[in-house]
């Protein structure tokens with residue numbers, strides 16, 4: 001009989017794991033409290049970029065995942081037509097940011113990224129709409145973009161997983177007198193499994209309280225379609241984004257007054273629209289966006305990219321990132337458990353990392369070797385030893 005795996009959460013991480021486990025011949029059931037891409041995966045940007053990753057483990061994983069996106073996007077691949085190559089531009093607007101981008105460039109070079117500094121005629125030709133007198137722009141080539149919900153749908157439609165919608169998992173089912181996880185509890189009864197994978201984003205702590213997940217809201221703005229978006233050869237990440245992403249700056253306080261360049265991203269979508277963002281606030285409320293935050297982001301954006309002034313905004317929305325205390329994802333088997341696995345806490349990196357994480361977690365589950373970088377992301381580092389209750 002096939003090994004049966006239940007995955008809790010049909011976001012991009014759960015969907016990727018479902019695809020890869022199915023490919024290894026397992027029977028997969030994926031359960032979501034709402035439906036596929038109902039969480040962060042359906043309310044985010046989709047930068048598949050190493051340019052903004054912290055050096056070390058995250059940058060290495062992003063490099064591998066980017067290459068794997070390209071492989072999965074080939075003609076008959078499951079992500080064909082979903083992933084698009086483009087550049088990332090890191091923009092430094094003052095001396096502090098120049099130092100930050102210069103340091104990041106060194107790390108990117110060491111990681112093997114293809115990059116160049118844009119100045120003079122090259123800058124004018126590549127980004128003619130960018131304000132004059134920007135001290136440093138770095139182009140990182142062969143980066144990519146994928147819409148999270150598109151990736152979710154393509155993974156799920158290319159595998160034989162059973163999808164259970166509108167089903168909240170209320171707890172884990174454990175064999176009496178052991179630490180063996182044998183299924184999940186739902187309001188409609190227990191769903192039995194040989195293994196359970198918790199990939200429930202923000203909902204993961206409710207099922208495995210040892211893993212502390214914090215909510216971080218991001219507000220995003222979408223413009224109408226325009227030639228500006230079509231002519232922009234990649235995403236502009238202002239260097240303050242690197243600072244905000246590293247968790248050094250509290251965006252909630254920034255968005256009130258707003259220093260220059262605060263965590264600004266201007267991203268051309270394949271639809272011909274621009275996505276402009278974003279905040280990083282301590283909030284788990286995806287239902288509301290705030291005038292002050294949106295105003296601040298747009299004021300910054302127009303300041304550096306004046307042609308935006310003439311565009312119409314057609315949508316503003318918020319998504320919630322799921323962050324661990326150390327800002328790194330948690331991936332692997334829960335120590336002390338038998339049959340319980342986790343992949344959560346992807347903060348602002350889940351779209352980028354999902355293909356690689358799905359493949360590697362599936363490999364772990366069948367006892368194959370994985371990249372060394374995954375060893376440092378296991379739940380043991382959070383002291384997450386499990387005992388059944």
Ligand SMILES: Cc1cc2nc3c(=O)[nH]c(=O)nc-3n(C[C@H](O)[C@H](O)[C@H](O)COP(=O)(O)OP(=O)(O)OC[C@H]3O[C@@H](n4cnc5c(N)ncnc54)[C@H](O)[C@@H]3O)c2cc1C
Pocket residue numbers: 008009010011012013014031032033034035036037038039040041042043044045046047048148167168169170199200201202203204206217218219220277278318319320321322343344345346347348349350351352353
């Ligand atoms: C504003 C913003 C911008 C971003 N930009 C980028 C970017 O440019 N690049 C990038 O790589 N990443 C980006 N991200 C991050 C990315 O969106 C997330 O890391 C990724 O979507 C996380 O995927 P996930 O599958 O772990 O979680 P989710 O997509 O949140 O999925 C979790 C699912 O679990 C379900 N669930 C929860 N609890 C239960 C339960 N008890 N029972 C059943 N189901 C349950 C939920 O309904 C949900 O569908 C951004 C995020 C935001 C908010």
